[in-house]
Amino acid sequence: MRELDTFGRILIPKEIRKELNINEGDKLHISCIDNTVILKKVDKNICDKCGEKSYTKQLNLCQECMEKLLI
Numbered sequence: 001m002r003e004l005d006t007f008g009r010i011l012i013p014k015e016i017r018k019e020l021n022i023n024e025g026d027k028l029h030i031s032c033i034d035n036t037v038i039l040k041k042v043d044k045n046i047c048d049k050c051g052e053k054s055y056t057k058q059l060n061l062c063q064e065c066m067e068k069l070l071i
């Protein structure tokens with residue numbers, strides 16, 4: 001069991017970070033389903049806006065979100 005600190009932070013155990021290959025600076029997506037908090041490692045090739053597979057490595061945006069930005 002882990003305790004939440006005053007800022008709402010919690011430590012992810014070293015074993016889990018190692019198993020999932022989570023390192024400092026990596027992004028995690030946080031969601032909540034049925035009283036359960038889910039932390040999911042964000043794939044670096046995923047669109048920052050919608051979570052779909054991105055096609056630009058530089059911007060991390062999918063084609064659809066890229067087109068919305070250009071209009």
Ligand SMILES: [Zn+2]
Nearest residue numbers: 047050062065
């Ligand atoms: Zn997108």
